Amino acid sequence: MNKKVLCKSKNNRFFTGVCGGIAEYFQIDPTLVRIIAALFCTTGSGLLIYIVAAIVMPERVE
Numbered sequence: 001m002n003k004k005v006l007c008k009s010k011n012n013r014f015f016t017g018v019c020g021g022i023a024e025y026f027q028i029d030p031t032l033v034r035i036i037a038a039l040f041c042t043t044g045s046g047l048l049i050y051i052v053a054a055i056v057m058p059e060r061v062e
Helices: 018-026 030-040 044-056
Strands: none
Touching: 018 030, 018 044, 030 044
16 A cells, blocks of 8 residues: 655755655646745745745655
8 A cells, every 4th residue: 555645855856855745746747836836935924834844844765
């Protein structure tokens, strides 16, 4: 049984791997996730959410 787990990406990593991990989880293009994250990071709360995700999300173990 394969259980989907949200983890930071090791392959689709630009800064911390958060956007790549979200893209792998939802099976979408990482560039799209990065664009959406950039739009959300223009607000104070979006940047805070990204920082918390970078700290809380575990690294992918392969």
